[in-house]
Amino acid sequence: MNLNLTQEQRLIRDMARDFAKNELAPRALAWDLDASFPEDQIRQMAELGLMGVNVPESLGGAEAGPEALSMAITEIAKGCASCAVTMSVTNMVGEVIAKFGTDEQKRAYCPKITSGEYLAGAFCLSEAGAGSDPGSMKTTAVKRGDRWILSGEKMWITSGAYAGVHVVWARTGGKGTKGISCFLVEAGTEGMSTGKKEDKMGLRASNTVPVLFEDCAVPESALLGEVDKGFAIAMMALDGGRIGIASQALGIGLAARDEAVSYAKERVQFKRPIADFQGIQWMLADNETELCAARALTLRAAWLKGKGRPFSYEASMAKTFASEAAGRVCDNALQIHGGYGYVKEYPIERHYRDVRVTRIYEGTNQIQRLVIARHLLEGL
Numbered sequence: 001m002n003l004n005l006t007q008e009q010r011l012i013r014d015m016a017r018d019f020a021k022n023e024l025a026p027r028a029l030a031w032d033l034d035a036s037f038p039e040d041q042i043r044q045m046a047e048l049g050l051m052g053v054n055v056p057e058s059l060g061g062a063e064a065g066p067e068a069l070s071m072a073i074t075e076i077a078k079g080c081a082s083c084a085v086t087m088s089v090t091n092m093v094g095e096v097i098a099k100f101g102t103d104e105q106k107r108a109y110c111p112k113i114t115s116g117e118y119l120a121g122a123f124c125l126s127e128a129g130a131g132s133d134p135g136s137m138k139t140t141a142v143k144r145g146d147r148w149i150l151s152g153e154k155m156w157i158t159s160g161a162y163a164g165v166h167v168v169w170a171r172t173g174g175k176g177t178k179g180i181s182c183f184l185v186e187a188g189t190e191g192m193s194t195g196k197k198e199d200k201m202g203l204r205a206s207n208t209v210p211v212l213f214e215d216c217a218v219p220e221s222a223l224l225g226e227v228d229k230g231f232a233i234a235m236m237a238l239d240g241g242r243i244g245i246a247s248q249a250l251g252i253g254l255a256a257r258d259e260a261v262s263y264a265k266e267r268v269q270f271k272r273p274i275a276d277f278q279g280i281q282w283m284l285a286d287n288e289t290e291l292c293a294a295r296a297l298t299l300r301a302a303w304l305k306g307k308g309r310p311f312s313y314e315a316s317m318a319k320t321f322a323s324e325a326a327g328r329v330c331d332n333a334l335q336i337h338g339g340y341g342y343v344k345e346y347p348i349e350r351h352y353r354d355v356r357v358t359r360i361y362e363g364t365n366q367i368q369r370l371v372i373a374r375h376l377l378e379g380l
């Protein structure tokens with residue numbers, strides 16, 4: 001893996017870093033407190049090219065590759081982890097359409113996602129009873145004349161109430177992972193609606209809702225890929241999405257690291273800054289080491305993806321390690337803050353809550369370990 005950044009990668013990273021520092025970080029607490037979705041800033045992120053970093057230029061994207069996308073998500077997460085997940089999922093949706101869509105589908109949706117005409121894209125796979133096991137989904141799509149009729153309920157959908165297009169998986173036949181197809185459903189389609197916004201512990205400025213389909217008719221042209229072959233599309237998209245979540249976790253961890261370093265230098269006890277004490281230094285050193293390792297695994301998975309090489313288990317390792325390392329970093333950082341870490345006045349309180357879900361969504365870390373173990377045992 002080449003760790004020398006290209007000029008383009010550096011420009012994208014620095015631009016995302018500046019935007020996060022100036023536009024997101026100062027507002028992140030207010031959005032967290034009232035659980036509001038930062039529409040203006042999300043639109044600005046699209047204007048900066050952050051909603052299609054790895055989407056071809058011909059479709060309005062930046063075509064800058066998975067490493068640039070990973071670094072940009074990390075930088076955005078340092079300012080606002082909620083904006084980072086909105087960005088990660090929207091990029092994933094843009095990429096999945098660019099990869100599997102017909103020319104017509106690509107032209108219809110990708111430029112709207114990358115330009116910000118659509119505030120976001122949504123990935124509708126999970127259901128109340130089908131999270132780790134999406135092959136047990138109950139949502140159906142039945143062919144009636146030249147339309148598909150979708151019925152069912154998706155859950156935990158990031159940006160569900162704001163997305164312009166939803167990638168929706170539904171059963172069209174078969175059992176388990178066989179007989180699942182994928183559809184592109186535009187916001188406002190009759191029969192599709194969103195439910196009550198989840199009141200979450202963290203990432204409160206990202207929108208998470210159920211998405212309901214009641215006899216929702218879509219044209220044949222809404223099918224993404226082939227009938228009954230949609231499960232693999234979901235898995236491939238999630239492989240990339242997991243690099244996004246690893247990148248997000250890394251960004252939250254880095255923000256916590258920075259908070260811990262500056263607090264340790266300022267906070268005086270026993271007549272000296274607490275950074276002078278070895279007990280604190282060891283925590284800071286552990287934070288740094290874990291984050292460097294997380295960054296290496298994450299960029300390696302992104303690099304493999306960019307080279308067109310298999311990266312599924314590397315993405316799972318990156319997501320598992322980065323989310324758990326960032327969790328430990330946030331925990332250490334909060335401990336260094338003492339009582340002040342426990343109140344909202346200090347950003348570490350938010351980072352500690354925001355980081356928790358990175359071990360859960362886009363596949364729990366138990367599922368990631370299953371993917372890694374299968375790779376080892378089956379020699380894939």
Ligand code: COS
Nearest residue numbers: 123125126131132133134135177232235236312362363367
């Ligand atoms: N890339 C391409 N294809 C893949 C794949 C991948 N990474 N992973 C699996 N597939 C394919 C398999 O090759 C198989 O294809 P065939 O039917 O042609 O043989 C098919 O998908 C089914 O795979 P498998 O038998 O491994 O499916 P399982 O039901 O055992 O599930 C896991 C595999 C557990 C890995 C999967 O269900 C998973 O990732 N669960 C977590 C879901 C998740 O991340 N949800 C997050 C929320 S998204 S809103």
